[in-house]
Amino acid sequence: MPDVTADGLRVLFCGINPGLTTAATGHHFARPGNRFWPVLHLSRFTPRLLKPAEQGELPSHGLGITNVVARATARADELTTEEYVEGGRLLTARVERLRPRWLAVVGVTAYRAAFGDRKAVVGPQERAIGDSRVWVLPNPSGLNAHWTTATMAEEFGRLRVAAEG
Template sequence: MTPDELEAARDRLVPDVVAGGLSVLFCGINPGLMSAATGHHFARPGNRFWPVLHLSGFTPRRLAPAEQDELLTYGLGITNVVARATARADELGDEEFRAGGELLRAKVERLRPRWLAVAGVTAYRTAFGDRAARIGPQERTIGDTRIWALPNPSGLNAHWTAQTMAEEYGRLRAAAEADADPV
């Protein structure tokens, strides 16, 4: 993809991959230009979302971004805090994150996933006004939906390796499976 093709994707929207009653609704910060250009979430080759999803046991094999709709068969979906595409998340302001948080709350109230997993704790903090949030399960809920803040899978997030990210995603998977099992 050429730089001009990527730039032409700026501000485009990438459709959500959602359904009612999902086990986990993953939530990115916002689409990057590669995602907007292809129409597929987490499409940049250096993004670790798809490998980590598989390494953590959410999917039986590593899916390609173009196979994102297959997530629904596993009770998983994808949305974003902010819908518009940018080259970098730091192009978004706090007000846009707060507005995105309100839209996300409404979406979660309508779809009622068991877990909302926000992939980016800083985005979660801003969107939900929770400056003390840390990676892991949150005390806040949206209706009956529990929230988990996950590390951002961007290749720019050097604090987390694919393996340490997979361990955190795996903790969420175990919690989601425990919620699904009748007692």
């Protein structure tokens, strides 16, 4: 699954890993019911609701997308601890190279596993990767019932304000 990146992004969003729909289409967060694209728009990162097939427009808004783990699975719980740890190492190298203002990991469980931070919570983290700050966002999967679209948009909006500053 190719990343959508550029140098000097305001925010590099990082999903857990590609789902099967994403892998089949080549578009990040492509599964129907995933709330990433609506939340991105509701939080005013994008001026209109983008479709997954329009992901190439993200860099023009200072945004990009990557994943912690490259392997596609039906569910994130199919990933191993080793895959997360290796993914965290590779992600760190990617962030050091691209130097986004913020790395936004979409999913607190993935962040904890990839970076060995068992106490991490949603929000800005103490950790930085080079000059890039780190923010953990809620997982936009439709399976994440703990967060509504509205509450996710509020959290994404907090990051947007920080990234604009």
